[in-house]
Amino acid sequence: MRDPDPRTVQQARAGDLRAFEELVRLYQAEVFRFAWNLTRDRTLAEDVTQDTFLRAFRFIHGYRGAQRFGSWLFAIARNCSMDALRKRGTVAEHDAREARSTPDASTRAELDAALAAVSSEHRDAFLLVEVFGLSYQEAADVLGVAVGTVKSRMFRARRALCAAIAVDDEEAQ
Amino acid sequence: MNCRRAQPLLSAAMDGAHLSSAERRAVEAHIANCADCTTFERRAQLVRTAVRVRAAESVPDLTDRIMGAVARGSERPARRSVPRRPVRARAVVPAIAAAIAGLLVGSLVVGGPWRPHPQTAWASEIEQGVRRAAPSINAFQGSYTIMERGLAPEVPERTLTMDVGFLAPQRFRLDVHDDTVYPSSAWTPTNLTYVENMPATYLSGPSGCLGTMRPVDCSPDTTIARVPYSSAPPLPADLIVPLATLGSLEGVQVVGEAQIDGHDTVQVEMPFSRAGPLFPFLSLGGTWRPFFADDRVTVWLDTTGWYPVEMQIAPSADPERHDWEMRFGLPREPTDTAILDVSLASVSDARPDPAAFRIRGRDVVSPADMERAFGYAPAEPAEPAPLSLVAATAPGSAPSAPTSVLLYADGLDYLRVAEDRRWSGPGPFGSIGFDAEQVELPAVGPALYEPAGDGLGRRLAIHTATTDLFLESNLSRDDLFAIASTIGVEAAPLPARWSVVHAGALTAMPADPRASLRAMGLDVTSVSMPEGYVPVSATRSLERGADVGVTVTFRQDTDAAGPVQLHMGTMRERVIDTAPDPERVSIGTVTGRYSASGAELSWTDAGRSWSVQGDLDLAQLVAIASSVVGARR
Numbered sequence: 001m002r003d004p005d006p007r008t009v010q011q012a013r014a015g016d017l018r019a020f021e022e023l024v025r026l027y028q029a030e031v032f033r034f035a036w037n038l039t040r041d042r043t044l045a046e047d048v049t050q051d052t053f054l055r056a057f058r059f060i061h062g063y064r065g066a067q068r069f070g071s072w073l074f075a076i077a078r079n080c081s082m083d084a085l086r087k088r089g090t091v092a093e094h095d096a097r098e099a100r101s102t103p104d105a106s107t108r109a110e111l112d113a114a115l116a117a118v119s120s121e122h123r124d125a126f127l128l129v130e131v132f133g134l135s136y137q138e139a140a141d142v143l144g145v146a147v148g149t150v151k152s153r154m155f156r157a158r159r160a161l162c163a164a165i166a167v168d169d170e171e172a173q
Numbered sequence: 174m175n176c177r178r179a180q181p182l183l184s185a186a187m188d189g190a191h192l193s194s195a196e197r198r199a200v201e202a203h204i205a206n207c208a209d210c211t212t213f214e215r216r217a218q219l220v221r222t223a224v225r226v227r228a229a230e231s232v233p234d235l236t237d238r239i240m241g242a243v244a245r246g247s248e249r250p251a252r253r254s255v256p257r258r259p260v261r262a263r264a265v266v267p268a269i270a271a272a273i274a275g276l277l278v279g280s281l282v283v284g285g286p287w288r289p290h291p292q293t294a295w296a297s298e299i300e301q302g303v304r305r306a307a308p309s310i311n312a313f314q315g316s317y318t319i320m321e322r323g324l325a326p327e328v329p330e331r332t333l334t335m336d337v338g339f340l341a342p343q344r345f346r347l348d349v350h351d352d353t354v355y356p357s358s359a360w361t362p363t364n365l366t367y368v369e370n371m372p373a374t375y376l377s378g379p380s381g382c383l384g385t386m387r388p389v390d391c392s393p394d395t396t397i398a399r400v401p402y403s404s405a406p407p408l409p410a411d412l413i414v415p416l417a418t419l420g421s422l423e424g425v426q427v428v429g430e431a432q433i434d435g436h437d438t439v440q441v442e443m444p445f446s447r448a449g450p451l452f453p454f455l456s457l458g459g460t461w462r463p464f465f466a467d468d469r470v471t472v473w474l475d476t477t478g479w480y481p482v483e484m485q486i487a488p489s490a491d492p493e494r495h496d497w498e499m500r501f502g503l504p505r506e507p508t509d510t511a512i513l514d515v516s517l518a519s520v521s522d523a524r525p526d527p528a529a530f531r532i533r534g535r536d537v538v539s540p541a542d543m544e545r546a547f548g549y550a551p552a553e554p555a556e557p558a559p560l561s562l563v564a565a566t567a568p569g570s571a572p573s574a575p576t577s578v579l580l581y582a583d584g585l586d587y588l589r590v591a592e593d594r595r596w597s598g599p600g601p602f603g604s605i606g607f608d609a610e611q612v613e614l615p616a617v618g619p620a621l622y623e624p625a626g627d628g629l630g631r632r633l634a635i636h637t638a639t640t641d642l643f644l645e646s647n648l649s650r651d652d653l654f655a656i657a658s659t660i661g662v663e664a665a666p667l668p669a670r671w672s673v674v675h676a677g678a679l680t681a682m683p684a685d686p687r688a689s690l691r692a693m694g695l696d697v698t699s700v701s702m703p704e705g706y707v708p709v710s711a712t713r714s715l716e717r718g719a720d721v722g723v724t725v726t727f728r729q730d731t732d733a734a735g736p737v738q739l740h741m742g743t744m745r746e747r748v749i750d751t752a753p754d755p756e757r758v759s760i761g762t763v764t765g766r767y768s769a770s771g772a773e774l775s776w777t778d779a780g781r782s783w784s785v786q787g788d789l790d791l792a793q794l795v796a797i798a799s800s801v802v803g804a805r806r
Contacts, residue, residue, distance in 0.1 A: 007408075017244060018574065021236065024235075024236050025236055028239070046233060046235060046238075050238055054242055130188075130220075131224050151184075152181065158184050158220065159213075161220045162217055165216055165223075166216070169212075169215070
């Protein structure tokens with residue numbers, strides 16, 4: 001994730017809508033992708049993205065740079081996703097179309113199923129680190145947990161996913 | 174080493190976590206003979222490939238939708254003056270809860286043990302020294318050594334060099350070169366280049382990468398940003414003359430005199446929260462250790478040139494810092510050892526090479542050509558002296574930019590006049606807050622004024638029938654007003670909708686400060702404010718049409734200090750106790766609660782909740798509270 005110009009954040013904190021718009025442009029794709037990964041629903045992910053920035057705008061005066069801006073935003077996006085899923089009354093479902101669209105459909109489908117089967121805590125850590133490339137410290141900031149917790153959740157998620165692709169892997173060997 | 178220990182380490186290593194050399198050797202030795210771990214490693218790589226190589230999801234552009242929702246009135250960000258006391262536990266709506274969260278964090282930084290201190294003879298000397306030095310400087314070159322301790326256990330100490338250059342008018346450059354020898358290639362050196370050739374800025378650094386600790390994902394010197402326009406002051410300016418930090422010594426303690434490397438210096442101390450502009454490199458990207466609002470900053474200032482010769486940050490002993498350390502799993506650091514030391518190695522007033530400030534694509538309009546380039550004649554102060562026009566630009570068609578910006582400068586002193594001919598936002602054009610003071614500019618009319626803060630200089634917003642202006646400057650309030658008064662526009666009254674904030678069922682609107690005091694059963698003379706404070710603005714808050722509170726903001730006429738806010742609210746139910754560290758304080762016949770971190774004293778009296786908040790010491794807050802309690806008897 002990129003860092004914004006610190007002064008853009010300062011201006012947005014002072015209530016400058018234009019500066020905030022710059023932040024929206026800079027981060028909306030990452031936030032949408034993250035929300036999509038958590039909700040597996042395009043419409044919901046769009047709503048979550050909008051809600052994330054609305055909340056970010058309300059809260060931005062409290063953002064003091066103790067963590068990276070992207071981590072801060074992801075933490076909000078994660079809360080918004082949880083709220084949206086809770087409101088809808090379902091958890092994220094595996095999307096079959098997604099599975100068909102990838103080159104290695106079988107592996108992909110198994111991974112999706114395995115990812116849906118691990119706890120959301122493990123899945124979120126895995127998404128942040130493996131898919132979005134955050135460092136352990138950044139993921140810890142997003143999840144509000146210690147770095148060591150991210151490390152162990154990553155390992156557990158990874159172990160579950162490795163087990164899920166075991167059949168494919170053995171066939172290939 | 175066994176599989177149970179090896180696999181978590183393998184997993185961590187895949188994610189760029191650092192293993193000690195002993196761990197690495199043990200894991201490698203184990204895998205060489207373990208089929209299970211080899212399989213785990215291979216499958217983990219397959220998983221990585223499968224999740225990363227996927228059909229790219231099309232990402233919708235939601236900018237308009239998001240900004241439309243943000244602009245629909247109810248979502249202006251929380252400001253300090255949004256009334257907090259009327260909020261009752263049961264009635265908390267998310268927006269208000271958010272506002273309170275913002276208020277709390279905001280006020281934490283104001284607090285801390287640094288209170289106005291009895292100033293020595295040096296105080297006025299410093300204030301006037303930096304004020305006088307700013308316009309007189311036309312060129313500056315400084316080289317510094319930066320020593321940082323405690324970034325990570327594997328990197329206990331780092332050394333970096335920094336070069337700062339300035340060339341009038343308004344050209345700045347800051348380079349950081351990281352000389353640290355890192356334990357592995359997983360560490361990205363913090364090499365930064367920042368160029369500001371107003372109004373454009375250019376920044377390159379190592380943090381534009383996907384995952385900061387993975388250099389494989391990006392080239393080490395990724396351009397982060399070229400910003401066509403920013404209304405913030407030039408970043409490195411305080412290293413040349415610390416006008417933003419030491420133009421007013423509020424919250425700064427003068428310690429004494431010292432000889433440092435042949436420089437006669439005066440030593441001052443302040444909390445880190447107040448010293449931000451002295452460490453501009455920390456916010457430019459790269460990797461830096463964390464610092465905390467109440468960490469103690471010591472600056473040795475050359476008493477001839479008024480530039481910092483040495484700056485140190487030492488950890489504070491504050492419990493708040495300890496909580497942070499716990500949260501981030503950091504070790505306790507001794508308070509007597511500097512964790513950052515910036516030391517001036519050489520300084521000169523020779524002119525740097527102008528080519529060093531060149532920014533490609535910088536779009537400057539010649540003053541003779543402004544009307545054609547902008548499509549209108551921009552509002553210009555008729556008498557900007559001693560400043561003069563040095564650059565004009567149309568920052569581009571981006572909706573996040575004004576339609577024109579004029580830059581005036583004299584040495585380090587500057588004034589920017591941004592204009593927008595199509596402003597239709599929900600509030601004033603420019604970075605000006607909800608609690609801005611309404612002022613009357615001679616020959617112009619009503620304007621909004623906000624003192625320096627939030628990293629910005631003094632600001633004025635002027636609204637006319639045809640255009641909106643935003644002025645930002647490091648000049649004194651009087652000088653800024655004098656120049657702004659010659660700008661030759663006729664200001665229109667500010668649209669009422671700009672000043673009304675809706676947050677859930679709560680509505681906040683501006684009110685006349687003196688009438689608001691009367692509504693509190695008080696008048697200006699009955700409130701024992703410290704010397705020089707006058708009521709400048711007030712906010713009335715309503716919940717479903719019923720009055721629930723009123724807040725009056727006092728400011729010092731010299732605007733050297735932060736605001737003091739007096740709030741009275743109805744108290745239909747128990748108020749939420751937001752203070753993390755309340756202390757019971759006696760205010761005449763009533764008992765109040767004092768929060769040092771919120772710099773706030775609150776009490777209830779005759780069915781009303783009251784609070785006074787501001788960067789004053791407890792005795793001053795108690796004096797104000799006592800006068801309020803007494804006046805209403």
